[in-house]
Amino acid sequence: MAKVSIHPAIDNGVGPAAAANFTGGTLQCKCTDRKVAVSIKGQSNYNHACGCTKCWKPAGALFSIVAAVSRDNLAVTANQDKLKVVDPNAVIKRYACAACGVHMYGRIDNTGHPLYGFDFVHTELSPDKGWEPPGFAAFVSSIIESGADPANMGAVRARLEQLGLEPYDCLSPPLMDFIATQLAKASGKKRNAVPA
């Protein structure tokens, strides 16, 4: 069986653990000139490999690597004029550099969305060391929608497990529970151990 490439940044292992007391870093686009810069305060959360069709990934990668940060901890600090929203109708508006195409951050505008307050970023765009490594894989089956061979999915999931990235076809159980809890709160659902 040929080795399955998940993403160039983790094909040889997900890398070192998050640095203790990491204070944040800067994401930069791939342009050689007038790089867009985005500053993040503190550590990211829920970093993971993502197979969805919308997240940015390097050419040839099966998966994106994407993490969440509080929107209050993110600021565009250089060349903001180069940013353009990829799809204004998407729930997550992805702000990409119009020149090199890299997505600098994704933001949810709908205050009623269960994940409102999180921005989504690719810490591989930062030269800073100490970011948390990815911890699981989400939307794995969705890589088929981008053209991956369905017959290869067993090998893909096996490789993700080998890398320590438990594969899920949606988000991870803690995140799915969090989303369901937010939805239950929004609908005013009473919490009982056994619903009527």
Added chain:
Amino acid sequence: MAKVSIHPAIDNGVGPAAAANFTGGTLQCKCTDRKVAVSIKGQSNYNHACGCTKCWKPAGALFSIVAAVSRDNLAVTANQDKLKVVDPNAVIKRYACAACGVHMYGRIDNTGHPLYGFDFVHTELSPDKGWEPPGFAAFVSSIIESGADPANMGAVRARLEQLGLEPYDCLSPPLMDFIATQLAKASGKKRNAVPA
């Protein structure tokens, strides 16, 4: 830790394996008079515990138990006049007995939907023996949306695993891959091991 009740039909185990050469059976609603009857040819597929908010479940159950059958193998054979669609706007139209409330079958009308061709049924409504037992658990986190306590989810997932029902927060990987493959075919996406 109190024992977690998943569904009365499987709380003591999922039951015997599917009967070989099972030829099908009849589902009946819970009315004492003029029961709605639905005849199924052959065995069901993908039977599973489902935590979604829309599937029918007995009072007090955390999960529904639901399976797929080909729409060509399903026929309403008695008292069809009692059936009413629960939510005409849902993707799966659930035909329920207007008198007792039990869902007799769910059907997808959209021929472009990846699961078009499957009807969804609850084989616990059949007095016939030999149906396949449930094989996994889907939409587990969604029980929170019906009022289940988020703090209890670890116990719920542990109990599902104990019953041999691997818990997923969407459908199982084979079904998720199937859906993604249908979507890829519909979009005319070429299949490559590594998408560009």
